[in-house]
Every structure is written in structure tokens, then in C-alpha cells.
Amino acid sequence: MRIDNQSGKVYIAGHRGMVGQAIWQHLDGVGYENLVGRTSDELDLRDPHATRQFFEEEQPDFVVLAAARVGGILANDRYPADFIGDNLAIQQSVINAAHETGVDRLIFLGSTCIYPKHAPQPMSEDSLLTGPLEPTNQWYAVAKIAGHKLCEAMHRQHGDDMVTLMPTNLYGPGDDFDLETSHVLPALLRKAHEAKGAAPDGSDAPVTLWGSGEPKREFLYVDDLADAVRFVLETPKDEIREVAPDGMLNVGIGEDLSINDLMALIQDIVGHNGPVEHDRSKPDGTPRKLVDTSRLDTLGWQADTALRDGIETTYDWFKQRVTSNVER
Template sequence: MRLQSKNAKIYVAGHRGMVGRGIWHHLREAGYTNLVGRTSDELDLRDPHASRRFFEDEQPDFVVLAAARVGGILANDRYPADFLGDNLAIEQSVIQAAHEVGVERLVFLGSTCIYPKHAPQPMPEDSLLTGPLEPTNQWYAVAKIAGHKLCEGLHRQHGDDMVTLMPTNLYGPGDDFDLETSHVLPALLRKTHEAKSRKPSRPDGSDAPVTLWGSGEPKREFLYVDDLADAVRFVLETPEEEIHEVAPDGMLNVGVGEDLSINDLMTLIQDVVGHHGPVEHDESKPDGTPRKLVDTSRMDALGWTAQTSLRNGIEQTYDWYREHEEELIEA
């Protein structure tokens, strides 16, 4: 059942993270005021009993599952059991509780890392499980695949209205800028800013160099977080039969439909930051998947497209980073 009433109770799981916060603010701006959220200190979503009590007490009409343990290549490699175990536990706990109390619709947020390393480009939803995963993020990917399959299974077996959105690489205000755990765009934005800020500059007057992992040749697609929030609202408001007409498995890619190399991303970030210095490649580090561009034909058919250009999104993200730089470094 689609979202129609502005008074409907909507539970946003993970509302303090970058994605959940964006969804929360976007829904409020759209006039939905009956929003429910809990911090991880207030509710451990890995605990199925605590989650069930929460759902029984609050009785949400709609659920957006944006809570997850996330991180870049380095974090995935260092903490494989945590990325697999924590995400499986969160998904099982929340999705099962939503089923048991009979929510009207649940939107589960996955990730395009679920697709095979050498999936056809752009990647269609039906390429899922057709080949091996990228080893550097397989733990997170397996968990997200399981979450989608649980939603699909509950729809097939019990008729539950559950939809999975597979967003491409996300970025925006509130992103993780910790170089140990961040994804490529915020990591490069911070590195470039710090290289420009380093004093004194090099003897020739140029800024300090920025080190780029790998060859810089892999291509990536980037989606601004506010666009994903708009896609979530759009899907919540779309009739179930329209969604399943274009997506029988309940899975929808969310992207912008174009990508660029990491080297070209680096050039764009240098231009936004105003960095005039060399870029050095550390080719001892992995490249990851060669290309990740999603096929957005299903969302296109429903009538939704992203609105934020990559440059505009990076500029807004950089403004936010400079405003919060001191607290981010102290953290």
C-alpha cells in the first residue's frame, strides 16, 4: 500500500546516518511529520527481541531500513565478520518485525556492490547472482543480497509489500570523512583539502601532492544523498502494482545513468577545492571493481530521475566538510 496520508507513521531506521538523516529531512520537507527514529544507543537493531518490542509499541505504518554498518575498501577488508554479521542481524531483525506487525510497506536500502564484479554495464537488476562478487566488499554484499532476498521471499510467500532500492555510490553532507573507513569520494575530498591547506607549499609554489589508491582507471557513478532521499519518497508514494509491473522481484536500481574514472573524479575535486598540485598513485592498493554503472531503466519507467549534478553535489559536500572540519578531525 502506497504512502498517501501526511499523518502516516514512518519509521526511518538509521536516521542519524548520512542516508537516514537525508531521508528524514526530505520527508519532513514533503510534509510528513509523524516520523519515528531511534539512535543505536536507544535501540540495538541487531537484537531481534528489542526490535520486536519497538515495533509492537510504535506500530509504524511504513518503514525505511537505512540502518547498516558501512565503510570503504579498507574497512571491509579489516572487519569482514562485522560487516557480514552486523548487517545480517539488522536486516533479519527489522524486516521480520515489520512482517510480524503488518507494516503497510517497507523500503530496504541495499547497494550496487551486490552485483557481480564483471556484471554487464550498465548493471541491470537481473544480473544479481550471475557471477562472483568483488572480493574487497563481498562481506557487505552478501549481507545486502540476503536482505533483499528476505524482502522478496516475504512478498512471494505472504504478500508483504516490500521494495529494495539499490543505490549507486552515495556521497553528500554528513558523509564519513575518516580515512580509515570512508568511501572514495569523501576520502579524496578530505585528502585534497588537507594537501591544499598544508603549509608551506612546495618550492615551485604548488600544493602538496594527493595520493590516489590504485591506477585511478576504474569508473564509478555517484549519487547525491538528497537525490536518494527523493527516490525513497517517490517509491513510498508509488502504487504497489506499478512497482511490481516494472520490478517483479521488487528491486530498483537508483543512479544517475553516467559514470567517470577515479582519475577524472580527482580532477573535478581538485577544481572544486582549488588544489594545484600533483596526484600520485599508490598502485600497491586495490582498484576494486573495474566499473560500476547501474541500469536505471526501471526507475526511469516509473518516472523518477536524479536532479543533482556531480559538480554541484561535490560543492555542497565540500561546503559542509569545511563547516564541520574541526569536529570531524577531533572525532
């Protein structure tokens, strides 16, 4: 039986980011009446005192912790202290404030990069901490592992209802298309778009992929994650704990593809007919990151956005909202 939580006050931490925006819009669209958010200028979640004061003033019933410092391989490599430090600080502030003010349920959003580099595929929640991490994103991964473990500890010691969702690679409208900080899918979308007609003779210029292009990745449309958040908000605690005693649930689509195949799909969508080159001096990252979604499947939720459909919608958003800032 679903729980009607639509009248409760829901604080969405990070509501201006791609994930937070999608969650806000989705909850608002299905009838949630009392959503609360603060920008980073209005509330620095790294500050535990300011965060606790906000919680005392607003008294949210539910919290969705989507605030985080995020980025791709390049950003993780350049700013390791920021990635581990900022995320640890945000998580500590929000989770502690939720505990101290008696929040009914907190949903913490992690990432499947928490799993070992060579975890058995598909990766189950039980794979956590069974092997070394992928070095290129270990700083972010360690912070997200700590966030989940803090939620698990709060439940074990205090009985707090805190659940962790571990989504696979996310994409969608509102994504980061900056080549210095973006993840692979938006980066390739932008590269293919900008390479159209960019060769000296007016033909399509090459697009360069990092590494071999052979690693496989799974991609989840951000609106599907937003619906998973809604689903978990409305699922009774006992049902969640029956399938996830540690409170952790993978969120994915159960299918993956190689980066080379992703590039071919993007080329078809964008209309890019130029060559694809590989910079093999750059790292491949984790060989494969397919997640086992059996826990969430058992509860009754599955993603329903096909990859091509999601990329087409994302590309339309990119052309409408971003191209004016990135055109040559």
C-alpha cells in the same frame, strides 16, 4: 496516481546516518507528519527481541531500513565479520518485525556492490547472482543480497509489500570523512583539502590515489536518494510490481566517470594544484559500476543533482562542520 501516505507513521531505521538524516529531512520537508527514529544507543537493531518490542509499541505503517554498518575498501577488508554479521542481524530483526506487526510497506536500502564484479554495463537488476562478487566488499555485498532476498521471500510467501532500492555510490552532507572508513569521494575531498599548502615550501602537497585511478564510478547525491525513497513510498504496489516483479529498483544518475577524472573535478572545486600520485600496491576494486535505472525511469523518477553541484555542497558542509576536527 500517487498515494498520499504523509499522515502514516514512518519509522526510519538509521535516521542519524548520512542516508537516514537525508530521508528524514526530506520527508519532513514535504509534509510527512509522523516520523519515528531511535539511535543505536536507544535501540540495538541487532537484537530481535528489542526490535520486535519497539515495533509492537510504535506500530509504524511504513519502514525505511537505512540502518547498516558501512565503509570503504579498507574497512571492509579489516572488519569482514562485523560487516557481514552486523548487517545480517539488523536486516533479519527489522524485516521480521515488520512482517510480524503488519507494516504496510518496507523499503530496504541495499547497494550496487551486490552485483558481480564483471557484470555487463550498465548493471541491470537481472545481473544479481550471475557471477562472482568483488572480493574487497564481498562481506557487505553478501549481507545486502540476503536482505533483498528476505524481502523478496516475504513478498512471495506472505504477500508483504517490501521493496528494495539499490543506490549507486552515495555522497553528500553528513558523509564519513574518516580515511580509515570512508568511501572514495569523501576521502579524496579530505585529502585534497588537507594537501593545500601542505608541502614544505608552502605549495600544495601530492594526493595519493589507491590503484590506477582508472575504474569508473557513478555517484548519487544523498538528497536525490531521499527523494527516490519518497517517490517509492507514494507509488502504488501494482505499478512497482509491474516493472519490478522481484521488488528491486536501481537508483542512480546514469552517468559515471573514472576515479582520475573525479580527482581532477575535486581538485578544481577544492583549489588543489598539487600532483596526483598512485599507490598501485592497493586494489582498484570493481572496474566499473554504472547502473541501469530503466525500471525507476519507467515509474517516472530521475535524479536531478549534477555531480559538480553535489560535490560543492558537500565540500561546503565539510569545511563548516568537519575541518575543525581534522585540521593538522
